[in-house]
Amino acid sequence: MTGYIYGEIETQAGSLPRVETRWNRHDRWGAIRTRWSVGRMRYRVAPGIYAVGDPDRNSMVFVTGNYKLSFDHLRRALNGINCWILVIDTKGINVWCAAGKGTFSTKEVVRRIRIHHLEQVVDHRKIILPQLSATGVAAHDVKKMTGFIVKYGPVLAKDINAYVNSGLKATSAMRTVTFPLVERLKLIPVDVFYGKYYILVVPLLFLLLSGLNPGGYSFDLILHTGGKSVVNLFSGYLAGCVIAPAILPWIPFRRFSIKGVIVGWFVALMLLLTGTMGITLTEKVSWFLIIGALSSFMAMNFTGSSTFTSLSGVQKEMKTALPVQIGMVSLGFIGWIITRFITI
Numbered sequence: 001m002t003g004y005i006y007g008e009i010e011t012q013a014g015s016l017p018r019v020e021t022r023w024n025r026h027d028r029w030g031a032i033r034t035r036w037s038v039g040r041m042r043y044r045v046a047p048g049i050y051a052v053g054d055p056d057r058n059s060m061v062f063v064t065g066n067y068k069l070s071f072d073h074l075r076r077a078l079n080g081i082n083c084w085i086l087v088i089d090t091k092g093i094n095v096w097c098a099a100g101k102g103t104f105s106t107k108e109v110v111r112r113i114r115i116h117h118l119e120q121v122v123d124h125r126k127i128i129l130p131q132l133s134a135t136g137v138a139a140h141d142v143k144k145m146t147g148f149i150v151k152y153g154p155v156l157a158k159d160i161n162a163y164v165n166s167g168l169k170a171t172s173a174m175r176t177v178t179f180p181l182v183e184r185l186k187l188i189p190v191d192v193f194y195g196k197y198y199i200l201v202v203p204l205l206f207l208l209l210s211g212l213n214p215g216g217y218s219f220d221l222i223l224h225t226g227g228k229s230v231v232n233l234f235s236g237y238l239a240g241c242v243i244a245p246a247i248l249p250w251i252p253f254r255r256f257s258i259k260g261v262i263v264g265w266f267v268a269l270m271l272l273l274t275g276t277m278g279i280t281l282t283e284k285v286s287w288f289l290i291i292g293a294l295s296s297f298m299a300m301n302f303t304g305s306s307t308f309t310s311l312s313g314v315q316k317e318m319k320t321a322l323p324v325q326i327g328m329v330s331l332g333f334i335g336w337i338i339t340r341f342i343t344i
Contacts, residue, residue, distance in 0.1 A: 003027070004075070009051040012120040018051040021079035027072055034069055035186060037193040043068045044092040049116045050075075053082035057123045060164070062153070063109065064130060065090030065098050074130075077157035081164060084121060088112040099136030106138045113146045128153045128168070131175065184245045191241040191302055199237055203230045212340040228276040232268075236291035239267040240298025248302075257300040257321035264295025283339040289332030293325040300325075 003026050008015040023031075034040045044066050052075060060083045064074045071087060078085075088108045090098035098104035109129070113119075118127075129137060131152045139150035154163050154174035163170055210226040211217050244251065244263045251259040268291045271277050277287045300321055303314045338344070 004072075005050075009055070013049070013117040016049050016051050016084075016121070019075050019085070021052060021075050023072060023076060031069055031072065036189045037196075040190070041092050045071045045087055047087050047089040047112060047116075049118065049121060050085040050087065052078045052085060053080075055082045055084050057121070059083045059122065061086055061118065061122060061127045062160075063088060063127050063133075065093065065095050065104055065133075067092050067094045067098075070094050073157045074160075077160045081161070086112060086116065086118060086127065095130045096132040099133045102136060104133045104136045106136070106141045109137055109142055109150075110145045113142075113148060118148070119146075125149055126151060130157075131155050131170075132177075181246065184248060187302075188242055188245055191245065191298065192238070194241070194301060195237070195298070199234070203233050206230065206233060209337070209340070212337075214341050225278075228278075231276050232271060232287050232291060233294070235267050235271055236264055236294035237298060239264045239291070240295035240300075241302065243267070244295065244299040245302050255300075255317050255321070256303050257296045257317060257325070260296035260299025261292045263299065264292040267291060267295065278339065280339055280343055282335050282344045286332040286335030286339065289328045290336070293328035293332065296321065296328075297325050 003024050004020050005017045006020055007018045009018050010016075030043060034043050045068050047066050060081070062074060062078065062083060063086045064070050066087050066089055071085070074085065088104065089112070090103040090108070093101060093103055095104055109127075113127075119125075125148045127142075127148050128151050131154060134152055137150065142148060142150050151168060152170075153160060153168075154170050155177055156174070159170075159174045163174060206229040207222060207226040210229050211219060211222040213221055240260045240263065244256075244260050247263075248259065251262055253259055253262070265288060268277065268288050271287070271291075272284065277284045300317065303317070
């Protein structure tokens with residue numbers, strides 16, 4: 001995990017680690033793993049001050065969280081710049097989410113400035129924070145408690161070089177948050193594996209219950225109809241966490257839960273044509289309810305990854321959407337169980 005550190009630099013605050021700006025194979029592999037939610041919450045760097053290049057007491061100080069992918073993107077963007085990186089403890093959470101959750105906060109920035117004696121490392125009193133941390137940090141309080149002036153850098157780390165070359169002035173493009181298809185696709189794997197245990201247990205439950213019938217229990221029935229239930233469940237799940245995020249801007253309505261229902265029911269219509277939704281009206285309606293609710297919930301879960309929402313808006317939506325989703329799944333499951341015994 002420390003392959004990015006290649007030496008030390010002496011300061012009045014002691015020896016500080018010097019970091020590479022180029023990623024090695026461990027960094028690239030770590031980025032891939034976290035994109036697929038493998039060890040994501042343990043992918044961290046130690047809080048502290050790191051040197052990039054050959055900084056001195058007049059060099060700039062960039063602040064970031066200790067989620068290693070955030071740290072890696074920053075140090076790579078600082079290639080060719082002699083500076084310092086102050087890493088604060090955000091509990092392994094990325095900058096934007098940490099600011100919203102209160103871990104990238106005024107208190108933590110102040111605490112780390114004091115703990116790591118930043119005033120002994122640099123003569124100036126200026127730190128550069130990522131723009132997406134602004135919701136969690138009160139710049140005037142940081143200055144009041146530490147004497148350090150907070151400046152907010154660009155949204156994207158790749159714009160830092162241009163930001164520095166312009167005299168720490170950000171253009172409107174640097175201040176604009178975008179969420180294009182390629183960025184949404186990067187986040188989809190995390191959402192796919194969000195419910196990894198449920199996507200194993202729930203289909204197995206439906207597979208076993210598909211053997212129920214008026215005559216008792218039939219393993220032949222499992223082979224005949226069980227696979228269709230699994231297909232329906234996975235289709236609803238992927239509709240909400242893959243299709244909905246991919247086409248997010250083009251789905252009508254603002255609420256993600258409604259967007260998810262629309263996508264889920266469209267997928268259910270496609271499944272209806274394949275015959276996996278069953279024969280009776282009750283079974284078909286039951287699957288429409290289950291697939292719609294499942295897709296709705298997974299699409300709503302993507303609000304935590306999207307730039308389209310706010311914390312208050314998400315909380316408000318969840319209060320109204322969750323009871324509806326639970327009701328749809330419950331009715332759908334009851335209806336599906338009934339069709340195991342009664343053909344209606």
